[in-house]
Every structure is written in C-alpha cells, then in structure tokens.
Amino acid sequence: xxxxTHQFQFACKLSSLQPNQPQTFEIEDRFVxxxxxxxxxxxxxxxxxHDGGTFGDNKLEGSCIVCPRHGAKFDVxxxxxxxxxxxxxxxxxxxxxxGDDVLVQLRDN
Numbered sequence: 001x002x003x004x005t006h007q008f009q010f011a012c013k014l015s016s017l018q019p020n021q022p023q024t025f026e027i028e029d030r031f032v033x034x035x036x037x038x039x040x041x042x043x044x045x046x047x048x049x050h051d052g053g054t055f056g057d058n059k060l061e062g063s064c065i066v067c068p069r070h071g072a073k074f075d076v077x078x079x080x081x082x083x084x085x086x087x088x089x090x091x092x093x094x095x096x097x098x099g100d101d102v103l104v105q106l107r108d109n
Contacts, residue, residue: 008096008103011043015100022058022065022076027104032093034102035076037063043104044079045091048072 009027022035031046046054048067056068064073072086079092094105
C-alpha cells in the first residue's frame, strides 16, 4: 500500500505568522498557505480547484481564503470549497507546532 502523506517538513517560524494573515510557503516543490487563526495554525494547498490558479494576495474573510480571480472561497481550517464557482475542496495538510517551528505534513489527495 502506498502512503498518500509525506513526512513533516519545516514551513516557517510560528513567531513569523501574524494572526489572520495567510502566508505562502514552498515545501517539497509545492506551494501552501499557512495561517494563524484563533491561536491555531492551519495549512492548505495554494490551489484554487476552480481554475488551478493560486490564491494570489491571500485575502482572508473570516476563516475563508478568497481566490482573487473569480471569488471562490475555501475554509483554511479544512480546505472545503465554500461558494461557487469552486465545488471541490483544496487539500488541507496536517500541522504541528514544536516550539517556534511550524511543521507541515503534505497530503497527495
């Protein structure tokens, strides 16, 4: 059986995250969004499932990141698509914090 997850990888320092301000990081040649929201850290793929683009300026509305091209919204806590034109979730990745290090375990699907 082939695993669809990777090892935990360093993403950023917790102290570098500002509350409610998503940031983009590259891990294993993939771009992800990391956000500190209500004292918890979340990570989703930087990929709008509507058209395959990135989230650009990482605008956050509540717990949702907004795609700048067509207004699709995704919950940063789960990756769920919250409004049209997106109908499929983007990947949500496991996060753990060790001291000041934010570690992310990427999923493939």
